[in-house]
Amino acid sequence: MHKQFQDMAFDDEEFLINSLKKNNRKQKLSADHAAREKAKQKTVKALTATRNHDVETAINHFSYQASRYEGPWLIKSLTEFYENNWINDITRMIKGGKEASVYLCETLNNSWLAAKVYRPRKFRNLRNDGLYREGRENLDEDGNIITNAGKIYAMRKKSTFGKHLSHQSWIKHEFNTMKLLYEAGCDIPQPFTSGTNSMLMEYIGDESASAPVLQSVRLTHSEAKELAQRVLHNIEIMLANQRIHGDLSPFNILIWENNITLIDFPQSIHPNQNPQSYNIFRRDLEKMDQYFRLFGVSLDADQNAKRLWQKYNYMHAKDFLYDLPDQLEEE
Numbered sequence: 001m002h003k004q005f006q007d008m009a010f011d012d013e014e015f016l017i018n019s020l021k022k023n024n025r026k027q028k029l030s031a032d033h034a035a036r037e038k039a040k041q042k043t044v045k046a047l048t049a050t051r052n053h054d055v056e057t058a059i060n061h062f063s064y065q066a067s068r069y070e071g072p073w074l075i076k077s078l079t080e081f082y083e084n085n086w087i088n089d090i091t092r093m094i095k096g097g098k099e100a101s102v103y104l105c106e107t108l109n110n111s112w113l114a115a116k117v118y119r120p121r122k123f124r125n126l127r128n129d130g131l132y133r134e135g136r137e138n139l140d141e142d143g144n145i146i147t148n149a150g151k152i153y154a155m156r157k158k159s160t161f162g163k164h165l166s167h168q169s170w171i172k173h174e175f176n177t178m179k180l181l182y183e184a185g186c187d188i189p190q191p192f193t194s195g196t197n198s199m200l201m202e203y204i205g206d207e208s209a210s211a212p213v214l215q216s217v218r219l220t221h222s223e224a225k226e227l228a229q230r231v232l233h234n235i236e237i238m239l240a241n242q243r244i245h246g247d248l249s250p251f252n253i254l255i256w257e258n259n260i261t262l263i264d265f266p267q268s269i270h271p272n273q274n275p276q277s278y279n280i281f282r283r284d285l286e287k288m289d290q291y292f293r294l295f296g297v298s299l300d301a302d303q304n305a306k307r308l309w310q311k312y313n314y315m316h317a318k319d320f321l322y323d324l325p326d327q328l329e330e331e
Contacts, residue, residue, distance in 0.1 A: 064090040064103065074103075077117045077197040081105075086193065086200055087113060094210045099266065104203060104210070114189065114203040118171055129170070129267070174266040175199050177243060181265070184241045186234050188262050204254050204261050211256035214291070215249075223258070224295035230260055231288055232299060239308055244269050244277060248284035250291040271314040278309055278316055 066074050074090070081087050087105040094102040100118040107113060171194065178191040178201070189202040204211040219227065231253070238245060245252070246267035254261040271277045285301040292299055 062090040063106075064092050066090075070101075073120055074117060077195065078105075078115060080195050081115065081193070081198070081200060084193075087115065090115070094205075105200070112203040112207065113192065113200050115198055115200055117198045170266055171197065171199070174268070177265045177268045180241055181238060181243060184237055186237050186262065187230070187260050188265075204256050211254035211261065213251050214253040214255050214260065215251050217255055219295050221296050224292050224297040227255070227260055228288070228292045228297045228299055231292075232304065234260075234262055235285065235288075236308055238268075239271065239281070239312055239314075242270050242272070244271060244281045245284050246280055249287045271309075271312070275317045275320040277314065278305075281305060281309065 078087070078090070085108055088108050089106040091104040091106055094104050094114060098119075100116050103115045103117065105113045105115050175191055175194040178188060178199075182188055182190055189204060192200045192202070194200070214227075235245075235248070243265075245262065245265065246269050247264060248262070252262065252264045254263060269277055269280060271281070274280070282301065282305040285299060285305050289299040289301040
């Protein structure tokens, strides 16, 4: 009988130990599950907040803490990208500019994209954008040419609605240009999608550092010679595809792992649509020539401008006709 009680006591002790182990495993699994659920709910909360326009709650979720003036505009501009599962977090600002700011965004699969968010129209500070708009087709929010007479009239009169349409056209023009040039083989970020006030594109850099602009790096003579030829190659690809950058400079070229990436195309123009196109084209070459001469390399700006313009047989200012009637679609 005594042995039986010993066996029962041993069985109870073993049962107790196993029960404790099982409870510990359950607690650990429960804790892991709770942590996963907490992380999941954090994301869901942020996405729900943007859908419900609960701006303050959404801003607090992101790693990048925007200012109280920047935050609402940032959330409004990027909401549709969250809702469509393009991005899950805004990590930091890459670049702030007079016309737009660029942000590093994390995707749901832990990769990176760059989001370009245009400043509110009333805060934009782009000088002389009329120079680049001359002869340009106006685009709607879907990137199609606006032919509606009422909309064109509103844009000419610069009414509130017309200014909104012009702002939207400026953004869509950049996105369409990037798609065209990326497919043509230019060294530019791959554009993925655009919204009403923003676009998502390939990010150049890594998690800790974004690619610097060409202006900020020091090159050897051999490096400068190689990069100068690559810049000229890109200029010709653009021209062959009826585009001039319009604001090309070492401030608008990134360099990463010895490769260049051209950025910022809202002011790009069609060579045969703008009477100032040749002068703008030559200016792009001159700016790059000035930069590379610092390292003993010349782009022969005037010679290459004339050569390439003649090669693709584009018009000069004297060839343009003015005051042609617009072909409008009746409302």
